[in-house]
Amino acid sequence: MTRAQSSRVAPYLYVLPLVALLLFVFGYPLVRIFEFSFKMVRGIDGPWIGLRNYELILSQSLFWEAVLHNLQLLLAIPAMVVISLLVSVLLYERIAGWRFYRIIVFVPYVLAIPIIAVVMKRMFQFNGPVNEILRWLSLDFMALDWIGSSDVALWTVIILIVWRESALGIILFLARLLSLDESMIEAAKLEGASWWQRVWYIILPQMRGVIEFYVVVSVITMLAAVFAYVFIIGGGRGGPGTSTVVIEFYIFNALIRTSLPGIASAASVLLFLVSVLLIFPMFRARRRAREEEA
Amino acid sequence: MTKQSKHLGISRRDLILTSAALGASGALRGPFGASAARAEGKTLDMWWWGEQELPGLQAFVDDSVKNYSAATVKTMLQDTAVVISQFQTAAAAGKAPDIQYLWNGIYHMESVWLGYLRALNGLVKDDVITASGPTLLSHFGGNVYRLGWYPLPMIWIYNKDLYDKAGLNADVPPKTWDEFLSACDKLKSKDIAPVGGGIQDGYWGEWYFGHALAQNVDNAGEVIDLFTGERDFRDPKYHEHWVRLEDLKKAGFLNSEMSSTELYPGIDMIVAGKVGAGLSIGARMPADSKQTNGRIGTMVMPTYGKGKLAGMPILDAQGLGISADSKNPEDAAAFLEYLQSPERLKVFHEKTGWIPSNTTFDVSVIDDESVRSMWQNWGLSPNIPYLSNLVPGQFYDQALLPTAQQVVSGKMTGAEAGDLAAKVAKEWRDFNPDMVGNYRKWAADLAG
Numbered sequence A: 001m002t003r004a005q006s007s008r009v010a011p012y013l014y015v016l017p018l019v020a021l022l023l024f025v026f027g028y029p030l031v032r033i034f035e036f037s038f039k040m041v042r043g044i045d046g047p048w049i050g051l052r053n054y055e056l057i058l059s060q061s062l063f064w065e066a067v068l069h070n071l072q073l074l075l076a077i078p079a080m081v082v083i084s085l086l087v088s089v090l091l092y093e094r095i096a097g098w099r100f101y102r103i104i105v106f107v108p109y110v111l112a113i114p115i116i117a118v119v120m121k122r123m124f125q126f127n128g129p130v131n132e133i134l135r136w137l138s139l140d141f142m143a144l145d146w147i148g149s150s151d152v153a154l155w156t157v158i159i160l161i162v163w164r165e166s167a168l169g170i171i172l173f174l175a176r177l178l179s180l181d182e183s184m185i186e187a188a189k190l191e192g193a194s195w196w197q198r199v200w201y202i203i204l205p206q207m208r209g210v211i212e213f214y215v216v217v218s219v220i221t222m223l224a225a226v227f228a229y230v231f232i233i234g235g236g237r238g239g240p241g242t243s244t245v246v247i248e249f250y251i252f253n254a255l256i257r258t259s260l261p262g263i264a265s266a267a268s269v270l271l272f273l274v275s276v277l278l279i280f281p282m283f284r285a286r287r288r289a290r291e292e293e294a
Numbered sequence B: 001m002t003k004q005s006k007h008l009g010i011s012r013r014d015l016i017l018t019s020a021a022l023g024a025s026g027a028l029r030g031p032f033g034a035s036a037a038r039a040e041g042k043t044l045d046m047w048w049w050g051e052q053e054l055p056g057l058q059a060f061v062d063d064s065v066k067n068y069s070a071a072t073v074k075t076m077l078q079d080t081a082v083v084i085s086q087f088q089t090a091a092a093a094g095k096a097p098d099i100q101y102l103w104n105g106i107y108h109m110e111s112v113w114l115g116y117l118r119a120l121n122g123l124v125k126d127d128v129i130t131a132s133g134p135t136l137l138s139h140f141g142g143n144v145y146r147l148g149w150y151p152l153p154m155i156w157i158y159n160k161d162l163y164d165k166a167g168l169n170a171d172v173p174p175k176t177w178d179e180f181l182s183a184c185d186k187l188k189s190k191d192i193a194p195v196g197g198g199i200q201d202g203y204w205g206e207w208y209f210g211h212a213l214a215q216n217v218d219n220a221g222e223v224i225d226l227f228t229g230e231r232d233f234r235d236p237k238y239h240e241h242w243v244r245l246e247d248l249k250k251a252g253f254l255n256s257e258m259s260s261t262e263l264y265p266g267i268d269m270i271v272a273g274k275v276g277a278g279l280s281i282g283a284r285m286p287a288d289s290k291q292t293n294g295r296i297g298t299m300v301m302p303t304y305g306k307g308k309l310a311g312m313p314i315l316d317a318q319g320l321g322i323s324a325d326s327k328n329p330e331d332a333a334a335f336l337e338y339l340q341s342p343e344r345l346k347v348f349h350e351k352t353g354w355i356p357s358n359t360t361f362d363v364s365v366i367d368d369e370s371v372r373s374m375w376q377n378w379g380l381s382p383n384i385p386y387l388s389n390l391v392p393g394q395f396y397d398q399a400l401l402p403t404a405q406q407v408v409s410g411k412m413t414g415a416e417a418g419d420l421a422a423k424v425a426k427e428w429r430d431f432n433p434d435m436v437g438n439y440r441k442w443a444a445d446l447a448g
Helices: A003-036 A052-058 A061-073 A076-092 A098-110 A113-123 A129-136 A153-178 A182-190 A195-206 A208-224 A227-233 A247-257 A261-293 B020-029 B057-067 B080-092 B106-113 B126-132 B160-165 B177-189 B203-216 B220-228 B236-250 B263-271 B282-291 B329-339 B342-352 B369-378 B393-408 B414-431 B433-447
Strands: B043-048 B072-077 B099-102 B147-159 B193-196 B275-281 B296-299 B314-322
Touching (some): A003 A261, A052 A261, A061 A153, A061 A208, A061 A247, A076 A153, A113 A153, A113 A227, A153 A208, A153 A227, A195 A208, A208 A261, A247 A261, A247 B393, B043 B057, B057 B072, B057 B342, B080 B106, B099 B106, B099 B329, B126 B147, B147 B203, B147 B282, B147 B329, B160 B177, B160 B296, B177 B193, B177 B275, B203 B275, B203 B314, B203 B393, B220 B414, B220 B433, B236 B414, B263 B275, B263 B282, B296 B369, B314 B329, B393 B414, B414 B433
Parallel strands (some): B043 B072, B043 B099, B193 B275
Antiparallel strands (some): B099 B314
């Protein structure tokens, strides 16, 4: 091997151990999940059954109900974006005590989901503090069975998600706001632009990248990272009934509770493929955000 | 057996059938954290669970190991989440312990079908097996695979003070459904929630199913037929229990916060005098009775059904078995017999405050009259097994718990619950074609 050849190979040799480690840690399980999705697994292996697991999943109403619930959770995203924008702009205006408020609004995101979900669950019990306050205000019609009714429970989950996940949006948006060129905003002020005009015509256009990024991350969250929320609020069973079962929960149940690793793997593969499709727009949004900040 | 860990509030189902990864890692852990007895020579491994729901059991195990001289017993308290998967993974690798803790019914029968457990008949003396009360659900193919360790009477409780307040005879609980509805009317007229508890986490539905389905069946095998397809939940006989629950809901007899309250806080409400009656478990009785100065009464679910199991007390039991891998099955059997000796039974009660699963246990040492009375009626009188232990996991999650929740919240009728149950039972057969045959054989055993 010539010196030139060896110098071309050397970098690859340096990264080879890490690549091998990554392949082992992530690649091997992924391959096994794909393999299991075509088998009727009992314990640690089982016979090949082709697409049967996929057929069973796709013909089961509970799976589609779970998909629908994930899609319903997407409704939280517009609310999260609006709330995050509003709060971050207010903080950007440097209202009195804004540094303190900045810490406060981020607290929900720092706390572990099970902790806040358990607290929320207590608050939203039928005779809990939320309903007691509503009744005290003579708003009995609003005192719903927040976690005990299958009509309402998923909305309670959405409320909790909006409250917590907005904190991330606030921090992202505020960070972007603080990096803006203030001279444009000052110039707009001198020209007599109202607060709303400054936000709409000057601030928001410059934040498009970070908003897109937040939206894509939130979509992935709603599809593949809400397990802790539904687990706690749904009493650990996706209830009441099956009203808070989402795809992650469906996979968890198949694997842990009904001893069907093949089914769990097939559902995981489907979720994985959807998530992969969403990763590309996320990368694009990140690139755009970076370009805007540059 | 109940699927709700008493102190952790974790369902048994949650604990069971855990991921292969957890199981494999656990299995490899081997005797980590184990304690060894003083004895030398023969060695036995014992994996057990139960301290989590019965504090004091660890002390009993330690004391038993310490005082056992025929073999060195290495014990390992298993994590709640891996009790079954850890054992099954170890058994698949040929490294299972000699003695294994086993929950009842399907929770150990799958290990039997996989060939991981030894039949105890022939190894353990017949009279010891019988006295330990492993229950019928430990039988398969003419063999018995568990020894009872500690019992779990499945009971209905009522608050005697509330019954007094409603002008009811607190010493004579209702026996028939009509008597029960009449009592509910009187309680309601005094602004007392007559019956209920908490179903937000679903487990109340499991307990209710175990009590109420029994009313219309003649044997445990009949229940398995509902899953294998020989019988159908759409038959009114097999969903009447949900219709009765619907009736309670429509009559306004269930406590208003039942849907948003979890199982054990719901039982606490009965003990605290906020709800008249509901479902509970025998292991709670010593504490609940003490808290109320004996004002918590026990009863069998009031009867409406015509099945042979109607009106019978339900007794479940946690147990121990011997693995097929054991190189010393006779020694393992000897240790299990030792745990059932009169002296050990006495120590069990001293260490745990609870009753050991053995009909020869001297009940005179039980101080609390209501607890003694309960054990006389549930443990020492004719009883039936807990039918919810026959339910396949998929049915449990997708039908058993959701139906009761929906009926209690008024979102589903009893008949609709039957339809959903039939649908999920069929799905279970589609998803688990390899399990149906074993279930059918088991049904034949249990029907006898």
